[in-house]
Amino acid sequence: MKKILFIFILFLVGCGSKSSTTPETVVGLSTPAGADLISDNSSSSANLGALNYYAAFNDAGTDYTKDTARSYLYVDKASDAMEIVDIILCIINKTAQSQIPNDKYLAVLNSNSCGNSNSNTPFIVNMTMETTRASNSQPQNSKIMYTYGDSSIRIDSVVNKEPTTTNPYGELTVSFSDATTTNDGTYEDGSLKISQNGANTNLEFIYQQDSRINGNTDWGSTPYDDEYYYDYLDSYISSDGSVGAKVGYVDIIDASKKLTYKLNWNATHIAQYDYDTNDALTASSCKSRTSFSEQVTNYNLYDTDGERIDITTSVYGFYTDSSNVTQRAYISKRYGWFSGGETGSSRPTTITTRDGTQLSISYDSGDSGNYDSDNDGTFATITGVTLSDPIRFNSGTIAANNVVYNDSTSSSTPYNYQWLSFTGNYFYGGPWVTVNGKYIRKLNIKDGTQITDNLGVNYILKQMSIQKTPLAVASSNCSTLTANAVDNESNITSSDLLLIKMCIKLCINENLNPLPKREKSHMCIKCVLRKPTTYAF
Numbered sequence: 001m002k003k004i005l006f007i008f009i010l011f012l013v014g015c016g017s018k019s020s021t022t023p024e025t026v027v028g029l030s031t032p033a034g035a036d037l038i039s040d041n042s043s044s045s046a047n048l049g050a051l052n053y054y055a056a057f058n059d060a061g062t063d064y065t066k067d068t069a070r071s072y073l074y075v076d077k078a079s080d081a082m083e084i085v086d087i088i089l090c091i092i093n094k095t096a097q098s099q100i101p102n103d104k105y106l107a108v109l110n111s112n113s114c115g116n117s118n119s120n121t122p123f124i125v126n127m128t129m130e131t132t133r134a135s136n137s138q139p140q141n142s143k144i145m146y147t148y149g150d151s152s153i154r155i156d157s158v159v160n161k162e163p164t165t166t167n168p169y170g171e172l173t174v175s176f177s178d179a180t181t182t183n184d185g186t187y188e189d190g191s192l193k194i195s196q197n198g199a200n201t202n203l204e205f206i207y208q209q210d211s212r213i214n215g216n217t218d219w220g221s222t223p224y225d226d227e228y229y230y231d232y233l234d235s236y237i238s239s240d241g242s243v244g245a246k247v248g249y250v251d252i253i254d255a256s257k258k259l260t261y262k263l264n265w266n267a268t269h270i271a272q273y274d275y276d277t278n279d280a281l282t283a284s285s286c287k288s289r290t291s292f293s294e295q296v297t298n299y300n301l302y303d304t305d306g307e308r309i310d311i312t313t314s315v316y317g318f319y320t321d322s323s324n325v326t327q328r329a330y331i332s333k334r335y336g337w338f339s340g341g342e343t344g345s346s347r348p349t350t351i352t353t354r355d356g357t358q359l360s361i362s363y364d365s366g367d368s369g370n371y372d373s374d375n376d377g378t379f380a381t382i383t384g385v386t387l388s389d390p391i392r393f394n395s396g397t398i399a400a401n402n403v404v405y406n407d408s409t410s411s412s413t414p415y416n417y418q419w420l421s422f423t424g425n426y427f428y429g430g431p432w433v434t435v436n437g438k439y440i441r442k443l444n445i446k447d448g449t450q451i452t453d454n455l456g457v458n459y460i461l462k463q464m465s466i467q468k469t470p471l472a473v474a475s476s477n478c479s480t481l482t483a484n485a486v487d488n489e490s491n492i493t494s495s496d497l498l499l500i501k502m503c504i505k506l507c508i509n510e511n512l513n514p515l516p517k518r519e520k521s522h523m524c525i526k527c528v529l530r531k532p533t534t535y536a537f
Contacts, residue, residue, distance in 0.1 A: 232246075242266040417430075
């Protein structure tokens with residue numbers, strides 16, 4: 001199936017009163033398609049390697065030839081917050097609100113187009129839209145209910161200025177809140193503001209995540225609570241892509257626990273300063289904006305004629321149990337998992353996927369457990385879906401000239417692989433190593449490499465997702481890119497933490513704010529965003 005961007009617009013309300021005068025034709029304001037905190041300043045992507053020989057798979061017009069890899073820049077923790085910003089802006093951009101400035105309608109899109117997904121199967125979500133713009137001199141407002149399965153997110157945006165060549169993000173504010181009525185264990189809320197100062201851009205973002213399950217916290221090793229925290233980003237970006245940012249992670253229960261990262265960059269280099277929970281500098285580094293290490297994070301699989309391999313190895317969805325509680329289910333050809341613990345005849349016969357599709361399931365009568373216990377090759381069958389086993393490559397050798405190593409392994413070393421597999425949207429099993437304290441993929445396999453599965457069938461690999469990480473360089477290259485300059489930049493506040501501490505204190509005080517969890521969570525975000533007029537929010 002060809003990868004598509006699918007947007008369908010259904011008007012829900014489109015009627016207005018008649019007037020004897022010709023009204024102003026109100027047009028919508030466009031929005032940025034995404035955002036990068038630090039852009040890729042290399043003249044071209046480094047060549048990860050492609051085998052240069054003629055074969056049927058790379059003929060013009062084949063899936064192999066037409067599919068292109070997506071590369072993205074990763075700058076440690078600074079990139080995590082920007083990934084969310086990028087997705088939010090992408091979603092808003094795909095709603096068609098710039099073409100429909102005043103109406104109510106349903107937008108349906110393939111969410112794989114926003115994010116790093118390489119799935120060839122569209123993941124369809126519904127967006128119930130309401131857009132308003134009073135005149136061409138007024139901001140454009142939108143209310144979005146982004147729905148997938150039994151989960152939903154409310155997104156409100158106000159667009160003040162469209163993107164331009166000199167200000168590629170325009171001016172806008174976005175607030176979002178998890179509107180899911182069932183408790184799936186994770187809540188997310190946040191807000192984004194992008195404003196202009198001449199030719200410069202101030203991008204500010206705060207994000208709350210609550211993924212506690214049954215009240216459990218502090219599963220991670222970081223000082224802050226990895227299940228219940230604020231993530232904030234405050235950046236100031238000049239027209240040439242330079243200046244700096246501050247990124248922080250703050251424990252919501254105990255705001256004294258946090259990690260902070262300060263970044264200062266120019267057109268050629270990035271300086272990063274890492275601070276622990278006591279605000280002590282723990283590490284500093286200087287990195288290049290023109291030279292990168294590159295890790296292939298995913299591959300597509302093709303037959304020898306260049307046709308993309310499109311298989312479904314599992315489905316994930318929701319069902320209602322006997323107590324009328326929403327539960328989750330994962331079903332593959334040989335195995336099933338049900339969050340309600342059902343077995344035998346109590347297993348659900350219908351599930352609903354995140355895009356709202358209902359699927360009917362039948363189970364092999366010979367399987368007593370939730371797996372293929374009788375070894376006949378089938379645990380479950382889903383009407384309208386052909387479940388396949390993953391394509392497995394248990395062992396074999398890829399010649400040395402078909403791989404590029406990311407560690408000190410000699411380039412003349414062949415890659416003896418074990419337990420590789422392809423599930424239709426992900427290629428699993430590649431080795432990892434630690435280099436300079438970073439856990440990275442040991443090698444990249446070159447485009448056009450042939451690999452043979454356990455059944456003797458030949459396939460072709462092609463890189464689909466590439467993570468580019470700036471290379472460390474001598475600290476002298478960053479001598480003018482100081483942490484103090486970030487603190488002294490008037491457009492990057494130094495009071496985020498104090499404000500967050502104040503709001504957390506209010507939010508967790510039951511006497512001052514005796515609200516249910518969801519309402520309290522949203523008020524915390526509103527509190528953090530209710531900043532003094534001297535601050536850009």
